[in-house]
Amino acid sequence: MRIFDDNGLMVFPCEAMREIREQKNVVLITSCYCPRGHDLVNDKSQFCENNGILLRVRQNQLREGLVALSPIYGDKSRISLGIHLEKGVTMTMLCPECGIPLPVYDECSCGGDVIALFTKPVPDYGNCVGICNRVGCYNAQLRSGNELLNYSTLTEHLT
Ligand SMILES: [Zn+2]
Numbered sequence: 001m002r003i004f005d006d007n008g009l010m011v012f013p014c015e016a017m018r019e020i021r022e023q024k025n026v027v028l029i030t031s032c033y034c035p036r037g038h039d040l041v042n043d044k045s046q047f048c049e050n051n052g053i054l055l056r057v058r059q060n061q062l063r064e065g066l067v068a069l070s071p072i073y074g075d076k077s078r079i080s081l082g083i084h085l086e087k088g089v090t091m092t093m094l095c096p097e098c099g100i101p102l103p104v105y106d107e108c109s110c111g112g113d114v115i116a117l118f119t120k121p122v123p124d125y126g127n128c129v130g131i132c133n134r135v136g137c138y139n140a141q142l143r144s145g146n147e148l149l150n151y152s153t154l155t156e157h158l159t
Pocket residue numbers: 034035036037038095096097098099100
């Protein structure tokens with residue numbers, strides 16, 4: 001698999017894309033921020049021509065690497081670089097820009113922590129994407145104003 005294109009970007013194949021494209025409504029996360037306002041969505045990683053969400057992760061307090069997440073809400077595509085993600089282990093998620101740990105916002109039903117990525121440059125738990133920090137758990141939430149969209153109920157909500 002060819003990961004880097006000629007500009008040094010990470011390019012990932014998206015098997016899920018056709019399925020997603022056929023859905024009527026897709027939520028594309030175009031920016032999300034660390035508590036200091038660094039945008040985690042940028043062109044350092046790409047998922048089907050969409051900029052991905054790039055995070056620094058730490059496992060077992062020792063090993064560090066990068067994880068890129070698909071910016072399409074509900075798409076489980078993610079890839080790790082420089083670190084082998086052990087299934088079931090929880091990760092500390094950090095801003096790749098400034099290294100600040102991303103804040104815990106809720107407890108996941110799997111026992112892991114739901115980490116907040118703010119959708120506005122100012123930290124606001126009312127406007128954030130929540131993702132579980134346990135490898136293999138794809139629980140994700142999207143909170144916008146008073147609305148909470150769970151991935152499982154997303155289709156219902158949007159149609
Ligand atoms: Zn930052």
